[in-house]
Amino acid sequence: MSTPALETHDLSVSYRGKPVLHGVDIEIPYGSLTGIMGPNGAGKSTLLKAIMDVVQPDNGWVKLLNKPLKEVLGRIGYVPQRESVDWDFPVTVFDVALMGTYAGLGWFGRPGKHHRARAMEALEQTGMVDLAKRQIGELSGGQQPRTFLARALAQDAEIYLMDEPFAGVDAATERTIVHLLGRMRDAGKTVIVVHHDLQTAARYFDRLLLLNMRVVAHGLTTEVFLPEILEKTYGGKLTLLSEIAARAHQGEGGQK
């Protein structure tokens, strides 16, 4: 098998002494559209944060484009979860899209005409041109993820990590996002999306990663979207696993 776009090996993460992810091994091929699914508290967002090196893993490693994150900065894109954005921040929709073009700008560089054109084009693709001058807090629930998707498009990265872009959006926006994700995949991008809705998962994604504190199943949608695997993923938290792991962690000198 050729090298994967994203690879993690034995990745384990804990938050303040509480283990969240155990020994996660993933290999995601180039040019695929993968959904990360799992119940609340399964560690979906945490996995993205560990991949982005925002949280330090206890164990294991991550490789993006066959390299550690530090060596591929600028080539990885990210769409944050709605709740983690400060919607009151004084920036406009256009400002956010333009931020996608800042890679390589350095500390004192200024975005030029060509950066602006890229941002505008991205806003066109997400249907946000009319709202370009709005402060982001004045957007509706469907327009908010479109703004950040525009930033991702303007960036033209190779791997995209998206944290629940479908949460709380209207049907029209959902169609737009699905369409854009498909186009990104067809353009050879590797897109990894945390998703909540089981109803749509099989239609939206080529590959699924079913997560519940550890990888339950991972592969082509047709191979893993099966009742018994879903049952295993969503059939309650693994109480014993988390309890024992927490005890072990504390006993080894972690904090309470």
Place this chain on the structure above:
Amino acid sequence: MTALQYALLAALLLGTVSGLLGSFVVVRRMALTGDMLSHAVLPGIVAGLAWNESRNPLIVLISAVIAGVLGSLTMNGLLRFTKLKPDAALALVLSVFFAIGIAMISRLQPAGVLAFLYGQVAAIDRRDLVLLLAVTLVCVVLIPLAFRQLCLVSFDAAFARLLGFPVRFFEIAFFLLLTIVIVISMQAVGVVLVTAMLVTPAAAARFCTHSLPKTAAIACGMGALGGVAGVWISSLGNNLPTGPLMALATTVLFLGAGLLGPRRGWIPSMLRRKRESRRIAGEDVLKTLWLHEELPGLVRPLIPNERLLKKLTASGWIERTTTGVHLTSSGHDQATKLVRTHRLWERYLTEYAAYKADHVHDEAERAEHWIDEKRLAELTAKLGDPSWDPHGKPIPSLRKEASS
């Protein structure tokens, strides 16, 4: 230069630089961190003053910054190794460091420390002013040059890191700069009021604009104006303290912005609401007249509001004859659109939102004023241009070119 000129210049520079940094403090929600720093630097200031015969301001500044760094390291440690929440950790560091500072003052009794505790612009001498000027110049030149990058890091640090910006370096640089500005402002306004000089101008600017560059520019202006006004007012009488007056003058500007700020100020918001409610009242009059034409006698009579009727007449939507008030042809088109919107919305609610027919009228009464032409066209297409509302009343069609 006279003492007053010194003080005015110091206030001008201080106001500018604290307004500039303060706008980042406010959008990054770091106001309490500023407060913590202003207290945590005290042991360093006391040490710098006590063990530095010539009272060189640079040495005082350096030892103060060291104390500030120790304070925030302590805070980070508390957050990392205990389950304390940020507010508790902050309060803890603030009070412990301040207590140490006060204890050191009693023991060492250094000269000039009162200026830092209570603020005393008159105590700012030539050397202080040179230092202040240097810090202001660095901020006013560097921050605007890297403004977009600073905005990115403040808005979405995780994304900035993925793009390759050295976010940690930025955080540390910003923190050091903030500590320096806090130490310098303390001489003018005192420990407690430093936060006021940092936060108030930027908070005021947020009433006026939704752009970060403008927020920063307005905050600089307000800080400078408030500082200078405070110094000037205190020079007018005896026993008028400078620091508190600078803070109060800035607060007056804040109140002014809160009242008049074009974006979120109270008066512009109220005027906008008033304008909307006048529009809605006018539209309701047109609609009532239309319904009266549809089914005379069934509609409750108009409660005439002379001003409103005059305005509608002036807009050419109604005319008043001896027989009463009538819709003009353009007023009739306008009213038709409203009734159409109302009844289509009722259809939409019953068909798509599972409303019962007897629950939709009030909803539509509100919605009809907020559905623009584009949405109306969408609604028409979605519902397949129906002819009847859920109550069996006809949905009127628009005349061709009705809205021209």
